Amino acid sequence: METPVTRMRPTVARTALTAALTGAAVLTGAGTASAETEVAEPTTFTSAFTAMATPDMVVNADGVATPGTAGASGTFTYRINSDLEIICYDISVRGITPPYESPAKTATHIHEAAPGQSGPPRIAFPNPEDDGSGTLVSNGCLEGPFTTGVAPEGTDTGEGFTLAEIEAGPSAFFTDTHTAASPAGAVRGQLTAIPVGGIETGAGATADDSSSAALPAVAGLGVLVAAGAVVLRRRATAGA
Numbered sequence: 001m002e003t004p005v006t007r008m009r010p011t012v013a014r015t016a017l018t019a020a021l022t023g024a025a026v027l028t029g030a031g032t033a034s035a036e037t038e039v040a041e042p043t044t045f046t047s048a049f050t051a052m053a054t055p056d057m058v059v060n061a062d063g064v065a066t067p068g069t070a071g072a073s074g075t076f077t078y079r080i081n082s083d084l085e086i087i088c089y090d091i092s093v094r095g096i097t098p099p100y101e102s103p104a105k106t107a108t109h110i111h112e113a114a115p116g117q118s119g120p121p122r123i124a125f126p127n128p129e130d131d132g133s134g135t136l137v138s139n140g141c142l143e144g145p146f147t148t149g150v151a152p153e154g155t156d157t158g159e160g161f162t163l164a165e166i167e168a169g170p171s172a173f174f175t176d177t178h179t180a181a182s183p184a185g186a187v188r189g190q191l192t193a194i195p196v197g198g199i200e201t202g203a204g205a206t207a208d209d210s211s212s213a214a215l216p217a218v219a220g221l222g223v224l225v226a227a228g229a230v231v232l233r234r235r236a237t238a239g240a
Contacts, residue, residue: 051189
């Protein structure tokens with residue numbers, strides 16, 4: 001059953017999103033940090049996913065293990081309304097230093113590939129920016145259709161992609177961010193499903209208790225840590 005959730009985005013994160021959408025450079029070649037259409041957060045979601053991203057999960061384009069930025073870590077949380085083709089993202093990365101670098105139009109993505117494999121980006125997100133504490137954050141909501149700016153055979157790797165594909169098999173997707181120092185990826189993590197109501201929203205709305213209690217059983221300890229990190233960050237910034 002879908003659980004309505006609402007929240008207010010931190011001012012810093014909104015500022016970072018605006019800066020990214022108005023053209024911060026992230027590529028080795030031409031392009032800007034523009035992503036898909038920014039939209040208001042929907043009142044309901046059909047699914048939610050998280051990833052604890054670490055440097056040891058990174059592989060290069062040939063599928064060869066290529067560790068990212070030593071000591072870095074990231075929490076990537078996504079909420080999806082596949083009926084509206086909207087994805088809301090909350091990204092927090094520590095221990096990496098821009099500039100970002102990627103052949104895509106931004107350097108922060110969801111790719112389609114199993115663990116230990118490489119695969120094309122399907123969605124490009126605005127890159128995280130420093131929130132003033134040294135943590136890099138990016139959040140907001142994007143509406144498809146999605147494009148990535150990567151077109152190896154003349155067709156963008158986001159073309160034809162739908163969010164229902166993530167819902168059908170989240171373990172076949174990973175999320176990452178790339179920097180000039182770690183072009184194969186600074187950190188990477190596979191998506192794991194979590195309860196839609198299992199994440200506090202930070203604006204007075206809270207996840208339902210039964211869903212929150214189910215979080216460890218459904219997604220394991222790693223997901224509990226990820227969700228906790230999101231909750232703590234949002235509580236710390238909700239008054240901004």
